[in-house]
Amino acid sequence: MSELNYGEDTSDHLFRQSITTLPRISDKRKKLFAKLGVETVGDLIWLMPRMYNDWSRRVPIGHLVEGDVAAFEAVIENVPSLARRGRLTYIRARLGDDTGSIRAVWFNQPWLSDRLKRGERYIFRGKIEGKGRTRSVNTPEIRTLNDESPAFMPVYPLTAGLNQATVRQAISAAFAKRGLVITESLPAKIRTDYRLATADYALRKIHAPESEHDINVARRRLAFEELFLLIAGLRYMKSGRSDERGPAMELTRPVLERLKNQIASLPYTLTSSQKEAIKSILGDFRQPHPANRLIQGDVGSGKTVVAAMAMAVAAWSGYQSVMMAPTTILASQHAESIAAILEGSELKIALLTGGVTASRKRLLTDALAEGEIDILIGTHAVIEEGVRFKNLGCCVTDEQHRFGVRQRIRLSGDGDIIPHTLVMSATPIPRTLALILYGDLDITEMKDMPSGRQAVKTYTAASRDRSRIDRLIERELNRGHQVFVVCPMIEESPELDISSAEAVYDRLSRLIFPDRRIALMHGKLKTKEKADVMRDFDRGDIDILVSTTVIEVGIDQPNATLLIVENAERFGLSQLHQLRGRVGRSEIQSYCVLVSDSDDPLVRRRLTALCKNSSGFAIAEEDLLLRGPGDVFGVHQHGLPDFRVANLYEDGALLKEASHAVEQIFRDDPHLTNPENRVVLTEFTTRYDDRLVRPGL
Ligand code: ADP
Numbered sequence: 001m002s003e004l005n006y007g008e009d010t011s012d013h014l015f016r017q018s019i020t021t022l023p024r025i026s027d028k029r030k031k032l033f034a035k036l037g038v039e040t041v042g043d044l045i046w047l048m049p050r051m052y053n054d055w056s057r058r059v060p061i062g063h064l065v066e067g068d069v070a071a072f073e074a075v076i077e078n079v080p081s082l083a084r085r086g087r088l089t090y091i092r093a094r095l096g097d098d099t100g101s102i103r104a105v106w107f108n109q110p111w112l113s114d115r116l117k118r119g120e121r122y123i124f125r126g127k128i129e130g131k132g133r134t135r136s137v138n139t140p141e142i143r144t145l146n147d148e149s150p151a152f153m154p155v156y157p158l159t160a161g162l163n164q165a166t167v168r169q170a171i172s173a174a175f176a177k178r179g180l181v182i183t184e185s186l187p188a189k190i191r192t193d194y195r196l197a198t199a200d201y202a203l204r205k206i207h208a209p210e211s212e213h214d215i216n217v218a219r220r221r222l223a224f225e226e227l228f229l230l231i232a233g234l235r236y237m238k239s240g241r242s243d244e245r246g247p248a249m250e251l252t253r254p255v256l257e258r259l260k261n262q263i264a265s266l267p268y269t270l271t272s273s274q275k276e277a278i279k280s281i282l283g284d285f286r287q288p289h290p291a292n293r294l295i296q297g298d299v300g301s302g303k304t305v306v307a308a309m310a311m312a313v314a315a316w317s318g319y320q321s322v323m324m325a326p327t328t329i330l331a332s333q334h335a336e337s338i339a340a341i342l343e344g345s346e347l348k349i350a351l352l353t354g355g356v357t358a359s360r361k362r363l364l365t366d367a368l369a370e371g372e373i374d375i376l377i378g379t380h381a382v383i384e385e386g387v388r389f390k391n392l393g394c395c396v397t398d399e400q401h402r403f404g405v406r407q408r409i410r411l412s413g414d415g416d417i418i419p420h421t422l423v424m425s426a427t428p429i430p431r432t433l434a435l436i437l438y439g440d441l442d443i444t445e446m447k448d449m450p451s452g453r454q455a456v457k458t459y460t461a462a463s464r465d466r467s468r469i470d471r472l473i474e475r476e477l478n479r480g481h482q483v484f485v486v487c488p489m490i491e492e493s494p495e496l497d498i499s500s501a502e503a504v505y506d507r508l509s510r511l512i513f514p515d516r517r518i519a520l521m522h523g524k525l526k527t528k529e530k531a532d533v534m535r536d537f538d539r540g541d542i543d544i545l546v547s548t549t550v551i552e553v554g555i556d557q558p559n560a561t562l563l564i565v566e567n568a569e570r571f572g573l574s575q576l577h578q579l580r581g582r583v584g585r586s587e588i589q590s591y592c593v594l595v596s597d598s599d600d601p602l603v604r605r606r607l608t609a610l611c612k613n614s615s616g617f618a619i620a621e622e623d624l625l626l627r628g629p630g631d632v633f634g635v636h637q638h639g640l641p642d643f644r645v646a647n648l649y650e651d652g653a654l655l656k657e658a659s660h661a662v663e664q665i666f667r668d669d670p671h672l673t674n675p676e677n678r679v680v681l682t683e684f685t686t687r688y689d690d691r692l693v694r695p696g697l
């Protein structure tokens with residue numbers, strides 16, 4: 001390692017020291033800091049301010065605007081009076097300058113009455129409330145004119161028991177540590193070409209800026225660094241795959257013939273997107289190096305059959321496959337659909353979830369190691385712990401788990417062979433962003449939907465429409481269809497006016513439809529109980545399923561034609577779209593009713609957007625407009641690490657620059673052998689250590 005590190009080793013060592021090596025960090029404080037994700041001195045240095053309190057700009061009182069948090073210089077115009085009401089004390093004063101005056105009130109700071117004197121001049125900072133003559137500022141902070149505190153006070157994320165002063169002081173102590181050197185992680189050439197500050201400068205200034213310019217320079221450098229390291233690391237992983245050995249499948253004529261027959265036996269014809277996807281996967285399988293492909297398709301586009309055919313081809317070519325699902329319910333659902341899709345193939349398909357007994361698990365794992373099982377379907381947790389394959393050729397996973405899974409699966413037999421990986425995703429994201437987020441993957445987009453699908457008719461409704469909603473439920477049930485009712489919470493909560501799943505279940509099962517089969521499902525049920533409910537729903541033994549969002553992903557019951565979402569305002573647009581994907585999974589017309597009493601214009605727009613659009617891509621874009629960047633596509637969803645500084649949406653321009661910089665580096669030094677470039681990889685791996693694959697350093 002050391003020869004790769006052209007920075008100071010000592011600093012690295014100090015960075016990794018516990019924060020308890022700093023003055024005034026007790027064990028109790030250590031625990032509080034841990035809640036902020038801060039354990040080492042390095043974490044502290046990388047704890048980024050959420051914002052800054054700006055004391056530098058002084059606003060004339062006449063220009064203070066309601067709602068702003070502002071600093072202003074003023075004279076105390078009257079004798080501040082201390083008053084009491086019960087346990088509450090407050091001090092009132094009038095503050096003025098040449099342009100006007102404003103009332104100030106300080107609550108529960110009685111000592112200020114000795115300090116604040118008529119005619120004295122201070123700088124005040126606080127939130128401006130009210131307009132005109134009633135304008136006031138509530139409990140403003142106070143500085144004297146010769147106060148030497150910084151003009152920009154960093155504001156850090158906190159947790160109960162930690163205050164700003166403690167965090168600020170700990171950060172200064174970290175920087176004051178003897179021998180602390182901040183390692184440079186960007187090659188000098190990139191720094192000059194893109195006019196970036198050094199890491200040392202940026203990290204010091206981000207905590208103690210003297211001007212807005214300082215903040216911008218520091219932020220730019222740190223955000224660039226995050227984006228650059230990630231893109232470069234992903235890029236390196238992708239190029240590294242050409243050196244790895246994958247299962248090069250021959251795909252003989254008989255194998256392709258079997259595939260054709262299997263597809264012909266389906267009760268439907270594949271969409272062109274599905275055919276294209278299968279074709280690119282076959283191309284991957286033939287390659288001598290492990291493929292890593294993202295299959296991106298909206299809910300209902302039919303990704304399962306693509307995965308099933310891929311795994312069948314692997315099996316017929318002599319390789320085992322594994323498919324991992326995020327939940328037990330989903331795993332069993334997948335196992336059932338895949339068994340149905342591959343009916344007649346005589347392939348051995350097994351399900352492994354947390355629910356299986358130890359002895360059954362033994363049997364399964366033995367059979368796997370012997371190569372007696374062709375396709376294993378299960379949850380990540382179960383599969384990752386000690387399952388061995390005889391000859392694993394293909395691994396299907398979801399986007400949250402695209403990193404690391406391949407590495408953690410123990411490959412027995414020929415341990416040098418790394419399986420092909422397919423990542424399934426139903427989160428539509430703009431193409432440019434996909435190229436970066438999925439820089440390590442090849443991308444297939446499935447744009448067509450199965451034919452005969454009708455868009456789900458979507459309506460909004462309010463509580464006063466309750467009886468009409470009940471009639472709609474009744475109508476669908478009379479047609480022999482099934483209904484979902486989704487609620488944001490399980491139990492009633494006294495503070496919130498929200499329909500809980502329990503309350504809705506009670507009302508429907510006792511009052512409205514006492515003769516129907518109604519079930520309640522939520523995350524607190526035991527795995528087995530959830531699986532039972534899902535099985536009954538699948539079999540058509542349940543008419544109405546009242547549930548929390550546990551049904552959000554993957555549930556596939558073509559006979560479900562009505563989805564009611566209670567308190568729809570509590571869900572994001574993309575989430576509602578995912579939920580809606582639970583109906584409309586056949587040729588029967590389906591309906592979705594979004595119940596909300598909210599009159600918040602943003603909520604109304606969101607719900608209307610959903611009524612008007614059926615494509616996930618259109619909805620994702622609308623969501624971006626309405627909610628603003630950041631919230632929409634959680635970084636976690638894509639299995640990427642959180643950024644500390646960079647924001648994938650706001651930093652669009654910087655993202656492009658970082659992307660160019662990566663191109664530049666790889667053009668000049670494709671294997672990153674130059675020590676200055678190599679540090680990019682060391683940084684990448686140390687930062688994303690347990691989340692990401694270690695490139696072959
Ligand atoms: P998703 O992409 O959301 O995972 P699924 O694979 O669960 O979608 O497929 C949704 C539904 O569409 C399933 O009921 C499946 O049987 C059906 N389906 C898949 N492909 C086709 C097709 N080409 N024609 C008709 N129905 C299809």
Ligand code: MG
Pocket residue numbers: 303304554
């Ligand atoms: Mg699916």
